[in-house]
Amino acid sequence: MLQDRYGRRFRYLRLSVTDVCNFRCTYCLPSGYQAPAGAVPEGFLGAEEIAVIAAAFARLGTSKIRLTGGEPGLRADLPELIRICKQTEGINTVALTTNGYRLPKQIHDWHQAGLDRLNVSIDSLDRQEFASITGHDKLPTILDGLDQALSLGMQDIKINAVLLRDGYADRMQSFLSWLRDMPVTLRFIELMQTGDNSVFFRDQHLRGQEMLTMLVEQGWQETARAQDAGPARELWHPDYAGRIGFIMPYSSDFCASCNRLRVSALGRLHLCLFADQGHDIRSWCRDGDVEGLMQHLQDMIGDKGESHLLQQQHTGATRHFAMIGG
Template identity: 55%
Template sequence: MLQDSFERRFSYLRLSLTESCNFRCNYCLPDGSACDNKAAELTLAEIKQLVQGFAHAGTTKVRLTGGEPTLRRDLCSIIETVRATDGITQVALTTNGYRLNKDIHQWLDAGLTALNVSVDSLDADTFHLVTGQDRLPDILAGIDRALALGLQKVKINTVLLRQYNGRSLSSFLEFVRDKPISLRFIELMQTGDNGAFFKTQHVSGQSIISQLTAAGWQLMPRLANAGPALEYAHPDYLGTIGLIMPYSDHFCDDCNRLRVSSTGQLFLCLFAEQHQNLRHLLNQDNPAAIVEFLQAQLQFKPFSHQLAKAQTGQTRQLAMIGG
């Protein structure tokens, strides 16, 4: 298995399929998507070689992200290709939910095993203010449909925003009372383009944890191949609440994931200053060469990001790599 110089082991790939997005979230793309590299996105054949290489190195979980990955017309073929790769046991998708209600059955037929949906407010007007889209009812209907179709791993991602949802914990808790889903609050992260917005809207996840523990919620053990969320459960609720707090101490201690952009750039860290191009390895049927490249590059992976020092690397906005 891939291992860095700090003896952290990596079995989780987050693969961006596109930088394009059809939402205008105020914390990410308030002016809309201006993707200029759509023609350079990895092809299905290149994705197959990439995932085979990662699987050869011990990767078992792949998350498809964006931008908005459902804008790829070949998404079902991508899901099917990844799921058919020897060694890959989990194929997850992170989406804004725009096509969820319409296409979830196709994704499941292709082999999808887990779903994350971005829902930054359960109030339709606030959702519209944050995302620029008036589609909350349809997205929530899509989540219900995914559950009805038997998908067991359904999560909701909510970016904590002081002005828009910072005081809405009670409504989120009520939402998961009778739904077997994980709702995760994600601390707003500073990127190259959102400095002023970050200063006015950032909320620490610790305030949510304090409220949860006071109400009897208990921290759950972290599962293998899981992301960085701290997950809390309560006997009176079918769903759980998670916290992703990149500004907390020791956040990077057990990092287990690597990222590849839609154009074949390896991100050793979400906020790295430099990225490594591995696309030249994707035009040959040689997974061992990909493994060798990854293991060599991992020796340069830093122990931690420098977000607390406002060092955001080359990440202009999260749509370029999917968070």
Template identity: 50%
Template sequence: MAQFEDSFQRKFYYLRLSLTDVCNFKCTYCLPDGYKTEDKRPQFLSLPEIQRVVTAFANCGTSKVRLTGGEPSLRRDFSDIIHLVSSTPGIDKVAMTTNGFRLEKSAFEWRQAGLTNINVSVDSLDPRMFHQITGENKFRQVMRGIEQALAVGFSQIKVNVVLLKGLNDRQLPAFLNWIRDLPIQLRFIELMQTGEMDHFFHRHHVSGQSVYQQLQQDGWIPKVRACHDGPAKVLTHPDYQGEIGFIMPYEKDFCTSCNRLRVSAKGKLHLCLFGESGIELRDLLQHDDQQSALIERIQYGLGEKAVSHFLHDGDSGMTPHLASIGG
């Protein structure tokens, strides 16, 4: 079948699949008051529904699936989901983004199930600041989880750090020291404006560009981007085992290389992290014989994908917070 492609000739190799919008952390930039729902029991995608949507994407050129949340490991069937996705013909990378609270206990099990890549959110190496940002006193537990993941054979861990002015923006030396002898790709992510976080954004947003330029002056070298990589601009250094990536959504032409689509935990296709209300897919995930109609709806939706987000205009669309569609 034809590769998923939009009207700007961007091809989509990468699916971010949210499994739940529930999270057990209360990060200041995402869910400062914790997870709340109006539904008594939210109906997230079932295993058969997940299999059908992943199969459709795989049949149209997607080779990488990232399992996100909320916190995806809160799903009791998380290992089964990993196995299902990793067993889908055409999928060669199965990644997850996690807050790391369950990593120490489950890293080996997840690797055995077929997980290939892990991103862990660690917004500070200071336990007190970590607690302040995440709302949870679990820094040492998360760090043990990263150590365990490396020990059971994950060749590189990516660590996400949301840059926050006045909170963690002066901790670069500590982060650099940490990755000198560890195979960790540290990823600095610029704070993004969302509907519920306007005041926080204006108070704490800081650009990653100055840090990026400083590191280049210090001998860090840009790394070539692979087709299924995310939007990070990655730097390497001969004296460091680790790498440093920057995700800067306010940078000019950030969306030019977009290669991912998102499906929410309730079965909506999102063409962008910001913007539209989503395209309903769930009615076409109920039976195996609806694959052609599912693929046709996704491809039709791609015709509506905009050339860029509108964050530069202060427009975060209908996204209330990042946990709502999987970040």
């Protein structure tokens, strides 16, 4: 079992398969994707390398892998990557986070490959506002894809929405009305500061605690958190088909229950989303050395800090979330 010096066990891996994204979200890539300076000879992790990563983490107690980006749907071999992770002994859950750009065309292949859980980013249910935030008028397409995912019988579908100060009250009411009949979990994610968004963060950051408290006063009740779950605090209400969650990284105890590690699309282990650097694990992946990678992971876990330093405006090496997958 991967366990750090603070007693935290890591059952959950967030594995990025690309840092390319085709959206231009105001809080992440407002100018669109820009390839990093300097050529990357090996490119993004290949299927065989991902198989090594999945096997090493699984043997060390990881039971859940979430494929992220950038936008993972831009990889033509994504169904193969899902299948590799799903067929790895010890991996019980394969999840995917997507912007849903081509969701209606891709969800059937992903589901057939073994995808268990789906997260779709929808920051607004107003078509014009959605286009303004993301740079694409794709809300109807994404909602169609979401309906198809539900028709396939996919369980525990989550919708990610970044909390933004401007217009948040109207968006909240719209989402609440939608959740009365929509059996998904809407998760409000507090805007986090990165290397590239300091001005935007200052203008738009909104704490989730006040909204959570308001919902509890309206009869929403908090649910228990599973061992391999992410950091969200989730609520349910008897009058609603859907649930609501909050991810609040600026809360004082946010890192105490950390159970996840990250590997970037270039094969770097990130012990924290806001760490100062990643640790290169690509040589073990390239050589197919599962045992060697396992030992290296156990050695590296001792370097994981007790907490991020977001409260001190320290964002580490993360310029934007497409780099690592959030």
